[in-house]
Amino acid sequence: xxxxxxxxxxxxxxxxxxxxxxxxxxxxxxxxxxxxxxxxxxxxxxxxxxxxxxxxxxxxxxxxxxxxxxxxxxxxxxxxxxxxxxxxxxxxxxxxxxxxxxxxxxxxxxxxxx
Amino acid sequence: xxxxxxxxxxxxxxxxxxxxxxxxxxxxxxxxxxxxxxxxxxxxxxxxxxxxxxxxxxxxxxxxxxxxxxxxxxxxxxxxxxxxxxxxxxxxxxxxxxxxxxxxxxxxxxxxxx
Numbered sequence: 001x002x003x004x005x006x007x008x009x010x011x012x013x014x015x016x017x018x019x020x021x022x023x024x025x026x027x028x029x030x031x032x033x034x035x036x037x038x039x040x041x042x043x044x045x046x047x048x049x050x051x052x053x054x055x056x057x058x059x060x061x062x063x064x065x066x067x068x069x070x071x072x073x074x075x076x077x078x079x080x081x082x083x084x085x086x087x088x089x090x091x092x093x094x095x096x097x098x099x100x101x102x103x104x105x106x107x108x109x110x111x112x113x114x
Numbered sequence: 115x116x117x118x119x120x121x122x123x124x125x126x127x128x129x130x131x132x133x134x135x136x137x138x139x140x141x142x143x144x145x146x147x148x149x150x151x152x153x154x155x156x157x158x159x160x161x162x163x164x165x166x167x168x169x170x171x172x173x174x175x176x177x178x179x180x181x182x183x184x185x186x187x188x189x190x191x192x193x194x195x196x197x198x199x200x201x202x203x204x205x206x207x208x209x210x211x212x213x214x215x216x217x218x219x220x221x222x223x224x225x226x227x228x
Contacts (some may be wrong), residue, residue, distance in 0.1 A: 105157035
């Protein structure tokens with residue numbers, strides 16, 4: 001199993017550009033989520049999904065859009081990039097439901113917005 | 115609402131010395147608690163988790179943590195530090211009924227010196 005994969009690993013954008021960060025998992029996990037990591041702030045939840053066709057907002061959703069058309073994929077879209085979105089983005093997946101299982105994290109995407 | 119406080123953004127220990135990383139949580143309902151480790155330029159890996167079973171939880175790489183409800187703490191310890199333990203450590207909390215949403219602390223960077 002590849003686990004959770006993310007592409008690209010690095011990306012540089014100009015202010016106002018849009019892009020999609022890709023996330024895929026091959027563990028048949030229902031729950032997927034996106035976090036951003038900023039120095040001194042830990043990881044903060046952007047959006048999450050409890051299954052195909054179901055998404056919801058996390059702590060810092062503004063400026064980001066998600067959709068979940070399949071169990072495997074959970075892309076994160078930046079509609080109009082801003083310097084404040086410079087960060088490291090992590091995708092995670094786990095078994096959903098009331099059980100609090102381990103979340104598996106991808107290797108991250110390092111995004112710089114100029 | 116739930117929150118996590120990690121005391122000390124940087125901790126330095128000598129190789130062979132005790133490692134103690136502090137985590138205090140706030141939750142209005144019984145929490146589930148986690149410690150994750152992040153090695154440089156990698157994603158997060160689960161060290162251990164508390165899910166209301168035994169209060170002393172053993173994890174990978176010789177780490178353990180004790181859940182103390184009276185102190186609202188979940189400190190991470192290791193009897194003898196190794197150079198390979200140098201990494202950033204995150205404490206996180208979620209709650210039953212809260213799904214798999216994790217709230218992270220701000221992280222503690224552990225440095226191990228010869």
